[in-house]
Amino acid sequence: MSTPMEQLYQQLILDHAKHPAHRGAQEAYDVEVHHVNPTCGDEVTLRVRLEPDASGAPVVGELTWTGQGCSISQASASVMSQAVAGVPVERALALSADFRELMDSRGVLPEKFDDDHLDEALEDAVAFVGVARYPARIKCALLGWAAMKDAVAQAAATTPEEGR
Amino acid sequence: MTDTLDRTGPADEHDVAPRTLGPAELAAVRADFPLLTRTVRDGRPLVYLDSGATSQKPEVVLDAEQDFYAQRNAAVHRGAHQLAEEATEAFETARHQVASFVGVADDELVWTSNATAGLNLVAYAMSNATLGRGGDAARRFALAPGDEIVVTEAEHHANLVPWQELAARTGATLRWLGVDDDGRIRADELATVVTDRTKVLAFTHASNVTGAITDVAPFVARAREVGALTVLDACQSVPHLPVDLPALGVDFAAFSGHKMLGPTGVGALYGRRELLEAMPPVTTGGSMVEVVTMESTTYAPPPRRFEAGTQMVSQAVGMGAAATYLAELGMDAVAAHERHLSGLLLDAVASVPGVRVIGPTENVDRLATVSFVVDGVHAHDVGQVLDDAGVAVRVGHHCAQPLHRRFGVAATARASAAVYTTDEEIAVFREALAGVRAFFGVGD
Numbered sequence: 001m002s003t004p005m006e007q008l009y010q011q012l013i014l015d016h017a018k019h020p021a022h023r024g025a026q027e028a029y030d031v032e033v034h035h036v037n038p039t040c041g042d043e044v045t046l047r048v049r050l051e052p053d054a055s056g057a058p059v060v061g062e063l064t065w066t067g068q069g070c071s072i073s074q075a076s077a078s079v080m081s082q083a084v085a086g087v088p089v090e091r092a093l094a095l096s097a098d099f100r101e102l103m104d105s106r107g108v109l110p111e112k113f114d115d116d117h118l119d120e121a122l123e124d125a126v127a128f129v130g131v132a133r134y135p136a137r138i139k140c141a142l143l144g145w146a147a148m149k150d151a152v153a154q155a156a157a158t159t160p161e162e163g164r
Numbered sequence: 165m166t167d168t169l170d171r172t173g174p175a176d177e178h179d180v181a182p183r184t185l186g187p188a189e190l191a192a193v194r195a196d197f198p199l200l201t202r203t204v205r206d207g208r209p210l211v212y213l214d215s216g217a218t219s220q221k222p223e224v225v226l227d228a229e230q231d232f233y234a235q236r237n238a239a240v241h242r243g244a245h246q247l248a249e250e251a252t253e254a255f256e257t258a259r260h261q262v263a264s265f266v267g268v269a270d271d272e273l274v275w276t277s278n279a280t281a282g283l284n285l286v287a288y289a290m291s292n293a294t295l296g297r298g299g300d301a302a303r304r305f306a307l308a309p310g311d312e313i314v315v316t317e318a319e320h321h322a323n324l325v326p327w328q329e330l331a332a333r334t335g336a337t338l339r340w341l342g343v344d345d346d347g348r349i350r351a352d353e354l355a356t357v358v359t360d361r362t363k364v365l366a367f368t369h370a371s372n373v374t375g376a377i378t379d380v381a382p383f384v385a386r387a388r389e390v391g392a393l394t395v396l397d398a399c400q401s402v403p404h405l406p407v408d409l410p411a412l413g414v415d416f417a418a419f420s421g422h423k424m425l426g427p428t429g430v431g432a433l434y435g436r437r438e439l440l441e442a443m444p445p446v447t448t449g450g451s452m453v454e455v456v457t458m459e460s461t462t463y464a465p466p467p468r469r470f471e472a473g474t475q476m477v478s479q480a481v482g483m484g485a486a487a488t489y490l491a492e493l494g495m496d497a498v499a500a501h502e503r504h505l506s507g508l509l510l511d512a513v514a515s516v517p518g519v520r521v522i523g524p525t526e527n528v529d530r531l532a533t534v535s536f537v538v539d540g541v542h543a544h545d546v547g548q549v550l551d552d553a554g555v556a557v558r559v560g561h562h563c564a565q566p567l568h569r570r571f572g573v574a575a576t577a578r579a580s581a582a583v584y585t586t587d588e589e590i591a592v593f594r595e596a597l598a599g600v601r602a603f604f605g606v607g608d
Contacts, residue, residue, distance in 0.1 A: 039560060040543075041565065042575075069544070070544035072544070
């Protein structure tokens, strides 16, 4: 039986915070966004490049981010990057909506996150369920996701699907 | 030891303080604050070290508001009935309590919704004067391109953004004084930054981040030399130090009720009488007028000229009760107690490896407000671990982003004490802080 604090700071989160994935600033990108959490000054700058799949539908290609913030925000941006890199834009936005649902769960795991229903892309994201018990920290966990959602939507709206 | 004037001597408050709160007195104070007895996070006693953000409220303040609504509630300054008289009496008594607490006359104290509103009131009055409102008398508040507004890098956004906006509206230029490595405003820059072009010098009496207390005298002296108005952010000083605004010599000062044991929704703006008399109104409407015709309006004298619409009467009454409560404790004793706490906080932070103070590290001319960074751990995470031990601190930029940028950090954790804070609470804070780096597996 772990304490709420141990659930908040699961080892997986601490590991991601220490060794974040997709951290960097790629040279080729369609869109760069800068998102801040005004209450605590956390920030993330995210670059994304979309690529068409075989049918011409947009897929999240290369995605990198830099930023500063608490372990929750950094780990969440890391987990987000791994979840959406290489997936179709539509699915990336759906994963973002799923994560939002997890944050709104008040710490009770929604059905779609249990072992039988879990989208494997969100395997690591489940670790953030403990964050939902701390309303002040939810924005930290959402920062990277919000940046991704914004960047991908902008890129999808401005990038021609073919001929790139 | 009798040298009560030596403020740079050894940090033993018994040597220098005229009077402090004894253990029995402190216990009695704590018993006045119902909230301090509650527990947080699975039964841990609350250690409230976030008084810099907002203070807790003694029962006399809660009772004053309750009593106003239960016994005296009516519209003030209108109505011919007894309740209206009693409500007006309560409202104006509160004004007297707060005004006398900071040494000013009742008609020099304007109720505002908070300190931010007070600072904006001055900035917008200057805007209106720039547009010609208030006539010749208000011309001294008018700004033009070439004029300068001087602030400091230590300011809370509330004493920075309104001046940025005023500069943008009037074409005046915003300049600022830097801060030194201790977080103190660079008074040595006054001679070069404050010039004949300076029309306003706005600065904080005490930083809500570093806790550094400003020696106001050289600021006022330089402003007078060049004919600039002074605006003091007194939010952090009035609740913790004896403050005599006329003795400080500033032209305007703003502070809030909720940081000085009073309610939210109320604050006060002090302005020297001749200035308030010459200043055009900002918010207009009911209660602040003399004669209204369809074409034009003449305005009531201050302070009512600046108090349009129904006022926050119960909160004002609560703020009056808070001022009286503090005055009865004696602000010299409050300040001495908090100076002792400041020393304990500095010692606590210094005793934990990997923790760095942003602000003065010597217990001289500073509040019991100590901001710090923990190497390898973000402030938000520090706050969470402290919270788990029942310790409430503020984390983030504390509405002072430029000051944080000056120190190369995005966020700090801040422990801020008040009159009701005890030695034991600071010991709990110290112990929790000592566990932070281990929790996150940084350090040794």
